[in-house]
Amino acid sequence: MDTAIRDILQRSQRILAICHVNPDGDALGSLLGFGWALKEMGKETALACADPVPPFYQYLPGHEEIVQQPVGEFDLVVSLDCSDAQRMGDSYRDEYRRLPLLNVDHHVTNLRFGTFNLVDLEAASTAEIIFLMLDELALPLDPPIAQCLLTGIVTDTRGFRTASCTPRVLSIANRLMAAGASLPEIVSRTLDRRPLAAIRLWAQALPGAQLRGRVLWTEVTEAMRAATGLATVDDSGLVNFLLTAEEADVAVVFSEKNGGQEVEVGFRARPGWDVAQVALALGGGGHMLASGVTVRGTLPEVRERVLALLDESLAAQERAHRIT
């Protein structure tokens, strides 16, 4: 952390922190862990996320303080786990755009959109960066902070199993557990639990899975969602599950959104491949092995366009690999 970032954090008294829309464990864990730490520093804080906190993250201490629309005057905005400013959604209101912005993130596609950028591509999660920040500021860890930050680490590493999981991650997890975080509770709440509606949705989406070269893909239509009885079912587990197929190096799930006008595309890749490039080319973001984008168009249009781009990208990667 450079001195400009340390100064702005110490100087600012009223801090608005915002994580990304459609929040995951790292977005919420870093938002809340950072929020608890700011309180310890004696700051006035507001924590915002443009979408509600999903029920299975409601064990996180302080989650009830997160608002969708912040109100009040601030002297600093901090974005957490966002690769671009749009990821903050409506919580980043127009009147806050004139304020200094500190961008804290670990996505390879981060656009360095902040006045200050604390972007660490080596970090497996934004929670890890927050931990290192608190360490440098010599702030004590307490059980709520530890529980929030370990949640970010566990969810972004899917239980310490991603290529991004370094020895540093494990030693930070060790310190968070020693400070009172419960690893079994976090794993059980986040990784080993999903709504029955999600399982029913998989049951509808899986028969349509198709293998195209080494790419296994499927679709989730709005009709499938309606049939599960829940309009907003998180299906991020589905794309991870597809990638467990022996025959696949890349998995893609196309999810119809907004009355069929938009498609959310989730990509996963096995180590050695890069799906960040294709997401970025389409205006999305993410990591080499996990990325996503929302594309305007109908399901068949978007599917054909994206699969063709993905074919090209993977073929180019294969050629590059053969040369090097």
Ligand SMILES: [Mn+2]
């Ligand atoms: Mn993250």
